[in-house]
Amino acid sequence: MTEKITIALDVMGGDHGVDVVLPAAKSVLEKRNDIELLLVGDEAVIKHSLAGLGLTEHPGLKIRHASQHVEMDELASHALRFKKDSSMRVAINMVKEGHAQACVSAGNTGALMATARYVLKTLPGIDRPAICTSLPSMHGHTWMLDLGANIDSTPEQLFQFALMGSVLASALDHTETPRVGLLNVGEEEMKGNETVKEAANLLSSGDLNYVGFVEGTDVYCGDVDVVVCDGFVGNIALKTSEGVAKMIAHFIKKEFTRNILTRIAALFALPVLKAFRRQIDPRRYNGASLLGLRGSVIKSHGGADILAFSNAINVAAEVVEQNVPERIKSRLQIILSNRQAG
Amino acid sequence: MTEKITIALDVMGGDHGVDVVLPAAKSVLEKRNDIELLLVGDEAVIKHSLAGLGLTEHPGLKIRHASQHVEMDELASHALRFKKDSSMRVAINMVKEGHAQACVSAGNTGALMATARYVLKTLPGIDRPAICTSLPSMHGHTWMLDLGANIDSTPEQLFQFALMGSVLASALDHTETPRVGLLNVGEEEMKGNETVKEAANLLSSGDLNYVGFVEGTDVYCGDVDVVVCDGFVGNIALKTSEGVAKMIAHFIKKEFTRNILTRIAALFALPVLKAFRRQIDPRRYNGASLLGLRGSVIKSHGGADILAFSNAINVAAEVVEQNVPERIKSRLQIILSNRQAG
Structure with missing residues (x-):
C-alpha cells in the first residue's frame, strides 16, 4: 500500500475560513482515501465546525492548533513579523518540517508568498x-x-x-x-x-x-x-x-x-x-501553485467556495504525486551545470 | 449652414483596403450629409471601385491620389523613410495642411503612429x-x-x-x-x-x-x-x-x-x-484615437469590416466636432502654467 499524501490546510484563511475549508475537506475525503488532511487553525473553532459536519472522529483528519491568523488586508511584512503562530505560517511550517507534503491557503497572497519564501526558501538557481x-x-x-x-x-x-x-x-x-x-x-x-x-x-x-x-x-x-x-x-x-x-x-x-x-x-x-x-x-481552475520553493504551496482564491477549495486541495495532491519541486530542481541542475560547462 | 467636416481616409490601409473603406464611406454618406470624405490612395483603383458602388459622381467624395501604400507588417522606420507618397502618409498630410480635419486609417499601427507623430508633431507639453x-x-x-x-x-x-x-x-x-x-x-x-x-x-x-x-x-x-x-x-x-x-x-x-x-x-x-x-x-467600438497630436488621427482595427470602419469614420467626425486636440491643448496650458506658478 502506498503512503498517504498529507496536505496541510490553512483553515482560517480566505474570505470564508472554516465555513469553506472544512466542508471542502469533507468533500475531498468522501471521494478519495489516498489523502490525509492536517487542519491548521484555532482548535476550538475547528472542533466545533467538524462536529457540525459530523466529522468528529474522521481518520483522514488531524488538527494542528494555531493561535493567530493573517488578515486578508494585512501587510506581508507585518504577518511575517507578528504572526509567527498564524494558521498560514504553521501550515507552511508543516511542509518545512515534513509533517505535510503540501499546504493550501486561501489567505492573503502577499503574506502567503512572503511567508512561504521565508520559511521554505527558494530552490537553488531560482x-x-x-x-x-x-x-x-x-x-x-x-x-x-x-x-x-x-x-x-x-x-x-x-x-x-x-x-x-x-x-x-x-x-x-x-x-x-x-x-x-x-x-x-x-x-x-x-x-x-x-x-x-x-x-x-x-x-x-x-x-x-x-x-x-x-x-x-x-x-x-x-x-x-x-x-x-x-x-x-x-x-x-x-x-x-x-x-x-x-x-x-x-x-x-x-x-x-x-x-x-x-x-x-x-x-x-x-x-x-x-x-x-x-x-x-x-x-x-482554482488552486495556483507557488513555484520555485523547496516545498509545495497552493494558493486558493480568497473568495473560493467549497467546490473551488476542493479543487485546490486536489491540485496540491497532484503536485505532490508528480513531485513538482523535485522535478524543477533537477531541471535546474542540468541547466546550471550546462551553463558552467558552456 | 455650418461648414462640412472633411475626413481623409487611407483607402489602401488595413486587411481589406478599398473593399471595406469605400463601402464604409458610402454607408456613412447615406446617413449623414455634414461630412465630406477625401479618399486617399491609388486613383485608378478608387475610381474603379467607386463605379462598382454606383458612386462615380458623389458630391461628398473627393479623391487624392497616392502612389504607394504601407504594408501591414512593414517596419515603421521603413515606411517613414521610403513611403513618402503612401496613402497613409498623404492622408495625414491632408490633416497637417488643413485639407481635412481628421484622418482614418486601418493600416499598420506602428507606421501610423510614427508617421502621425513625425508629420503632425505632438502638442506642447505632450x-x-x-x-x-x-x-x-x-x-x-x-x-x-x-x-x-x-x-x-x-x-x-x-x-x-x-x-x-x-x-x-x-x-x-x-x-x-x-x-x-x-x-x-x-x-x-x-x-x-x-x-x-x-x-x-x-x-x-x-x-x-x-x-x-x-x-x-x-x-x-x-x-x-x-x-x-x-x-x-x-x-x-x-x-x-x-x-x-x-x-x-x-x-x-x-x-x-x-x-x-x-x-x-x-x-x-x-x-x-x-x-x-x-x-x-x-x-x-472600432476607432481608436491617437491622442496628443496637433491633429486628429483615428486608427481602425486592421481587420475591420464595413460596419466597423463606418464606426471609425463617425468617431473621427465626433472628435472633430468636439475639437479634441484643441481641448487637450488648453487643458495642458493651464496645467503647465500652474506648475510654473507653483
Whole structure:
C-alpha cells in the first residue's frame, strides 16, 4: 500500500475560513482515501465546525492548533513579523518540517508568498517564486505565470518562470515538451520591451520547447501550453479576463430576463448555457501553485467556495504525486551545470 | 449652414483596403450629409471601385491620389523613410495642411503612429501620443489608454495619458469630470511598481477627477470612466480580453450545436444571444484615437469590416466636432502654467 499524501490546510484563511475549508475537506475525503488532511487553525473553532459536519472522529483528519491568523488586508511584512503562530505560517511550517507534503491557503497572497519564501526558501538557481495556474482555453487549458508574485522581473527571472511553468505543465498534463510562449504586444521580433526581448534570447538558446512571442489572445485561443510574463502584466491580464467574463455573464443574464419571451427562451437555453459555463467555470481552475520553493504551496482564491477549495486541495495532491519541486530542481541542475560547462 | 467636416481616409490601409473603406464611406454618406470624405490612395483603383458602388459622381467624395501604400507588417522606420507618397502618409498630410480635419486609417499601427507623430508633431507639453478607445462595460463603456503606442512610460507620461483620456471622455460623453483610474495589480496603496506609484502621486495632486488605483476587472465592471496604463500592459489587457470573448463565443456555439436538442434550444436563444452580442460587438467600438497630436488621427482595427470602419469614420467626425486636440491643448496650458506658478 502506498503512503498517504498529507496536505496541510490553512483553515482560517480566505474570505470564508472554516465555513469553506472544512466542508471542502469533507468533500475531498468522501471521494478519495489516498489523502490525509492536517487542519491548521484555532482548535476550538475547528472542533466545533467538524462536529457540525459530523466529522468528529474522521481518520483522514488531524488538527494542528494555531493561535493567530493573517488578515486578508494585512501587510506581508507585518504577518511575517507578528504572526509567527498564524494558521498560514504553521501550515507552511508543516511542509518545512515534513509533517505535510503540501499546504493550501486561501489567505492573503502577499503574506502567503512572503511567508512561504521565508520559511521554505527558494530552490537553488531560482531567484524568486512565481504563481502559476491553468486557465481555460479553446483547446483545453493554458498554464500562465507569473500571476502577481513579482512586480518587476529580469530576463533571467522570466527564463526561470518559463522553466518552472514548463515542468508544472509537463508533470500535470503528462506531456513531454509543453510549448512555452513569452507574452508580448506582438509576434514580430521587433516588438516589445527590452526585458522580453532579452528573455526571448535566453529562451531561444535554452532546451525548452520555446515557440516565441505570443499575444494576449493566445492565452485563451492559441497553440501554446505555457504563457510566461511578469507578475504585473500577468495579474492585470488575469483580472481583465475575469472582468470580461463577468460582464458577458451580466449581459447574457440581462437579455434572458428582459421580458416574458426572453424568459421562455431562457428555459430552453439554460441547460446549454450551464454546460457552457461548466467549461469555463473558474472554480474548476482554482488552486495556483507557488513555484520555485523547496516545498509545495497552493494558493486558493480568497473568495473560493467549497467546490473551488476542493479543487485546490486536489491540485496540491497532484503536485505532490508528480513531485513538482523535485522535478524543477533537477531541471535546474542540468541547466546550471550546462551553463558552467558552456 | 455650418461648414462640412472633411475626413481623409487611407483607402489602401488595413486587411481589406478599398473593399471595406469605400463601402464604409458610402454607408456613412447615406446617413449623414455634414461630412465630406477625401479618399486617399491609388486613383485608378478608387475610381474603379467607386463605379462598382454606383458612386462615380458623389458630391461628398473627393479623391487624392497616392502612389504607394504601407504594408501591414512593414517596419515603421521603413515606411517613414521610403513611403513618402503612401496613402497613409498623404492622408495625414491632408490633416497637417488643413485639407481635412481628421484622418482614418486601418493600416499598420506602428507606421501610423510614427508617421502621425513625425508629420503632425505632438502638442506642447505632450512627450508621446497615446492610443485610446472606448470598451464596453457593465455600466456603459470605459475609455482606456495607452493601448500600445508606447512600451515603457514614465510617471509623467502616464499623467499626460490620464489628462488626454479625461479630455476625450469628457468631450465625447459630454460629462464634466470623468473618473480616472490608474491600472494596477491591487487597490491598496502599497501595491504596484514604482512607476504607477509615482504616477498616482502626480494624479492625486492634479486637478483631474482621479479615483485611485483600479484593477483589471474594473475596465469592464468598475465605476471608472478612464483607465490609464502603459502601452505594453494596455495592449496585453486588450488582446487578452479579445481572447476571452472569442473563447466564450466558441464554447457557446459549440454547446448550442452539440445535438438536435441543443439546436432546438438555439432557435429560441438566438434572438436573445444576438441582442446580447450587439451590446459588446467590437465593431461598435472600432476607432481608436491617437491622442496628443496637433491633429486628429483615428486608427481602425486592421481587420475591420464595413460596419466597423463606418464606426471609425463617425468617431473621427465626433472628435472633430468636439475639437479634441484643441481641448487637450488648453487643458495642458493651464496645467503647465500652474506648475510654473507653483
